Amino acid sequence: MSFFKRLKESVSKTTESVTNKFKSGLSKTSASLAGAMDAVFMRSHIDEEMYEELEDVLISADVGVNTTLEIVDRLRKEVKERRIKEPAELQPLMSEILADILKGEAAHSPSMNIQDGELTIVLMVGVNGVGKTTTIGKLAHYYKQQGKKVVLAAGDTFRAGAIEQLQVWGERVEVDVIRHQAGSDPAAVIYDGIQAAKARGADILLCDTAGRLQNKVNLMQELTKVHRVIQREIPGAPHETLLVLDATTGQNALQQAKIFNDATGLSGIVLTKMDGTAKGGIAIAIRRELATPVKWIGLGEQMDDLQPFITDQFVHALFANAIAQEEKVQ
Numbered sequence: 385m386s387f388f389k390r391l392k393e394s395v396s397k398t399t400e401s402v403t404n405k406f407k408s409g410l411s412k413t414s415a416s417l418a419g420a421m422d423a424v425f426m427r428s429h430i431d432e433e434m435y436e437e438l439e440d441v442l443i444s445a446d447v448g449v450n451t452t453l454e455i456v457d458r459l460r461k462e463v464k465e466r467r468i469k470e471p472a473e474l475q476p477l478m479s480e481i482l483a484d485i486l487k488g489e490a491a492h493s494p495s496m497n498i499q500d501g502e503l504t505i506v507l508m509v510g511v512n513g514v515g516k517t518t519t520i521g522k523l524a525h526y527y528k529q530q531g532k533k534v535v536l537a538a539g540d541t542f543r544a545g546a547i548e549q550l551q552v553w554g555e556r557v558e559v560d561v562i563r564h565q566a567g568s569d570p571a572a573v574i575y576d577g578i579q580a581a582k583a584r585g586a587d588i589l590l591c592d593t594a595g596r597l598q599n600k601v602n603l604m605q606e607l608t609k610v611h612r613v614i615q616r617e618i619p620g621a622p623h624e625t626l627l628v629l630d631a632t633t634g635q636n637a638l639q640q641a642k643i644f645n646d647a648t649g650l651s652g653i654v655l656t657k658m659d660g661t662a663k664g665g666i667a668i669a670i671r672r673e674l675a676t677p678v679k680w681i682g683l684g685e686q687m688d689d690l691q692p693f694i695t696d697q698f699v700h701a702l703f704a705n706a707i708a709q710e711e712k713v714q
């Protein structure tokens with residue numbers, strides 16, 4: 385069975401609407417990355433020049449140099465081992481290699497550490513403008529739809545706008561928002577958030593934080609204090625610390641991840657605005673180069689545009705055109 389068929393089978397296990405969301409959200413990346421790969425594989429034969437062109441294509445899609453070299457080396461090896469002669473056979477092979485690289489080890493499971501029957505605390509970190517507030521709103525919607533009671537804590541007290549924006553999301557999704565005035569201590573807001581969540585019998589508390597990267601020491605102190613308060617109230621919490629990264633910032637996102645990982649341990653990454661970039665290869669670079677798994681991706685501005693990062697859906701969407709063509713031929 386061709387790998388495209390296996391991908392199709394795998395994505396058919398989720399609903400068609402999820403598959404369509406991945407397809408439309410990743411259409412820019414698919415058009416540019418898979419489109420450019422297609423052009424490379426139109427060559428009459430497989431040679432060194434072809435591999436070099438492929439490297440250029442992957443690097444310009446933000447896959448990153450290390451990951452690109454790894455992918456192309458694997459392609460070379462598989463071509464030899466499987467005695468592939470036709471460049472046209474390389475598209476499904478590339479999809480197979482990418483799917484495998486994205487899967488990584490078992491530790492890279494996209495699942496969230498949600499406590500059954502107890503309060504789960506999710507700390508959201510990231511610099512301003514990456515879509516942190518929007519993501520909190522979307523996560524609240526996601527879990528509310530799953531029947532969970534969600535409370536939000538407006539811990540980004542640095543920007544008055546951030547508190548207001550979270551309040552607007554709270555109203556839209558119909559969940560409570562615990563807030564203080566702008567400029568107050570974020571740890572105090574989170575503390576109140578925990579008390580309110582406990583008192584109201586909530587399942588999940590999503591905590592916003594300010595992300596001032598300009599001053600790493602401040603960032604660390606603030607996050608350390610927030611952590612201390614959370615741990616004192618609920619041993620073992622936060623259960624998830626998710627870093628929100630804007631996919632359109634490219635390789636800079638990797639840098640942000642390293643700084644935040646130093647400041648506070650990360651358990652997962654949310655990659656937003658994937659729909660707004662043709663360089664979605666950054667998801668592959670992040671997944672490969674950081675020890676932290678991508679757990680969610682943002683595929684648009686609507687409430688249900690935040691999706692769990694399902695690697696087969698991602699690869700299926702990336703190669704959507706080639707898969708459709710293979711179907712036509714058969």
Ligand SMILES: Nc1nc2c(ncn2[C@@H]2O[C@H](COP(=O)(O)OP(=O)(O)OP(=O)(O)O)[C@@H](O)[C@H]2O)c(=O)[nH]1
Pocket residue numbers: 510511512513514515516517518519540546549656657658659660681682683684685689
């Ligand atoms: N297209 C698209 N837009 C997004 C996505 N996620 C967020 N946005 C938009 O990005 C903009 C910034 O999002 P905010 O949530 O305001 O981000 P923010 O300002 O980072 O919030 P803070 O990080 O809390 O300061 C908004 O216009 C969002 O609608 C996404 O996945 N796709």
